[in-house]
Amino acid sequence: MEQHILYMVQGRFSGIKERIEGLLPTMEEKIDGRISSMEDKMKERMSAMEKKIKDMMSRCFPLVLTSTIKVPSTFGMFDINHISVVSPDKLWVSKWRKLQQVDGTGHVIRSLDDKYEYESKGGGHTVSVEGDLVFIARVRNSEQSTASYGLWSHKGIRKMTADGSITTLLAPDLPDLSPTCIHSSHINGDLLIGMYSYPGTGQVMRCDGTGRKIGDIELDEEGERLYKGPHYITENRINGDIVVSDRWKEALVVVDRSGRHRFDYTGHSTDTLFDPRGVCTDLLGRILVRHCDIDDDGNDVCFISLLDQDGRFLTRLLTEQDNESLSSLYVDDNYNIYVANTNIIKVFR
Template structure:
């Protein structure tokens, strides 16, 4: 930046004649002069010792303000108690006797330092952060356009199979996509406009601060009203949630039902979505996972000793390096997969053993307490009761792709079983009966129940009492029940317990009595068994690389298995 005192683009004029270019400066009176006006200025007030120097050699001194009480006198002191500049006559009048005084130069320096610090924070940290936020919103808008394009393509492709009789339905659904997209883009555009507006205001304040600093004028420095504290509170992060197209099969039923429907879209506002000086952003997950094939012979990668004294029941992946486990006591353990070491342990407040555990989309541990009738989340190693049931007891739990919780539960009288979807502590949906009013799940408080959500948004539950895996779609309509496959190596009745799904929408369930894992596709077709010397398999989970983790009850260990290419 060029110095405004010497820049040819900022020519200063003589304070006396106001026409000639400044060449001299009176350090006593702080007056800019041309050479022709020096003599005139020297005799204007002979009581002062005028120190006239070349303008470039002038002293860098503050512009002492004129006293409001004593005309023609400049204030060289500042009364902190009265919060005003004062001159020597003010001090002589004893109006400020006993007050804390500071030199104007010191006050100017302090205000300069404060404004400079805030200017630097705005310039170096806050404004660049807002630039990153604006870029993030633009990227999300671009990604949104692309993903809605994928969605329209999927609808079009599915519509081609139905030919002319469903053209109207195709157009209707595509119109809904456009409406949802426009609604979300409008919201994001409004959010971006607000961010850009704030950025403009910040830039204006930075310029105002720099102008005030350059003048060294106390009145101008004092008039600077900084809003840095306001800008430190970053805007909420707007995260669009896309609808998904759910195709149906062509049968002798209503076309609009079978063709499929769009799930609802949403925009969430995350107060903690942005942080200062964000340098790396997580890549967006793809919508089309790579096709993987089942291995002819699954491979055991490692066995993890959990350290439980009696038995282990449940396992949940936190990430590709750590797993949560729970067993026949009141402690949940976080274990290192590679080292097998204990990283953390959480004890239930009720001292009851957890019925089931899961990991939420945000990485928090969630567990059900059957005896305490609660669903709990562990945040920063502190247990929060999210849901407390009346007349029902929770069993299996899982976190959905949208961040909701699915809980499968039994009534106190052992006569009913249902699945409830919760957003926070609020019920969103209850799934209990089929379209003929018959129960979807067998009632019994003694049976074990596990639940998970498939990639196609189907809700899959293991029903030990019915000896079946019950799968319903997102709307709660029964898709199929899987009751096992023959021949069975150990010829024991199908006993489904732990259940999980992978990137291929395969459904995997632990067959406790036969000591292996069933793999079926998303439509209930049997694919194969995982039979690799397992013993009493119960809890299951899958990591992001499609590795399977199996909790073996009495061995008190978790086995990591590779079963996909």
């Protein structure tokens, strides 16, 4: 009886084994097919990525002017000091105490309400991933509070949505510490805010997208102050570095996403001086900075320099005499470079 049962079990196992062996070639074909399909897709993606990178690399130099956007003369006598791009036909442009949205021809789409006074000589506005404008401004006080607090409140961080409604994200009651520049992270939506305190000390405050404070960045590992006067600020979307253009320090100050100091860039060895203004990064993590110097004849000259993400100089992208003063710049995902140039915006590729 036991021997009979043993034969039956062995027979069943033998049948299962034959079925498995019969299925193996089919399973192997299916697995091989899926792997081959995945490899093809990966190769296609890698090829597309490499093509895009090579295309972007080939556009490093020289830049080609593709269009110009003239800001209306009613905008005021001061030079454009910052631009934030929503799309090629929607740009926020600022001069001293003026902030307007223009289209690709320079036509004014929207102006900041008189209730708010835009307050920044540097990078005082930014566009979030959602397309909302986040900006630094004072609010006109009510008649009842004017006697006690003056006509305008302290500087605060405001947000304007697509329908034009404005809310206050952050209104720090810090008379000795004032926001000077701001950037909305395209990695996690955080707000990076450059702050200045007289005489000549600065810091960076990180808040979430609602204005809740996360922390401050002030000191390096040796306890030395990182900043003197943040003027423009941006974030490297590749590694999360925070890049600050600090005119008072005459340097780009770069820290990692946790606030640890990585490096200061103080210009190329051939630069007589380094006066940084607008700064941004591209899709490859490279840093573009606008700065001024003096040429051999003693004339002011402005540059846009390209650095790698570790602060190594790569090339000059643009050189202009100071009568065509360069201030702010922005690079979109298609590698269009928007350069604020006195009273016009030049678009290069």
